[in-house]
Amino acid sequence: MAQDPLITAWNSGEAPPRSPEALQAIVDKGSYPVRRGIRNQLLLEAACYLALLLAYYDIFDGHTRPLTLNLILVAAIAFMLLHNILGYIHTAARISGREITRSLQQEISRLRQYAIISVLSRATGFAGLIIFFAAGIRWTPFKYWILGAAVLILLVQLYILSGIWRNRISRLRNTLLQLTSQ
16 A cells, blocks of 8 residues: 655655754744743733633622632732743743853753743642632532542643653753754
């Protein structure tokens, strides 16, 4: 059975290795593909958090909830927003240094730290959301199942987020390996 020649060409093709000079030009320009993806993710999340924060008081009856629950929700969302702002600042900062391989090693280290903080802040923020929405509910077995499903979905999202960060860091490591092998 013959395979489509276009698919064969696509599967056999590899991205051409980039020279240190070409990568230095990317650094000078400040347009890193991995960072662009991170920035887009952070902006989308921040917009959603702001929309929730602006609408929770009326839509989710924030005015009928105890002050502590409102503070927990606002703190959780503010924490996630602050995390996104810091992440945006981190991704907007240029990689500094004279030697690109050394700079890339430092960036990988900073990105690993930020990835850990990202996953932990997401878990903490969603815990605050769950506390806000779960308080004041008359619990039935069905509602416990719903809570369990929500926690399971959260765990799956955290696992996927961890995988996304691993892939991003792996792409940077592969770039570093290509540079050091030349």
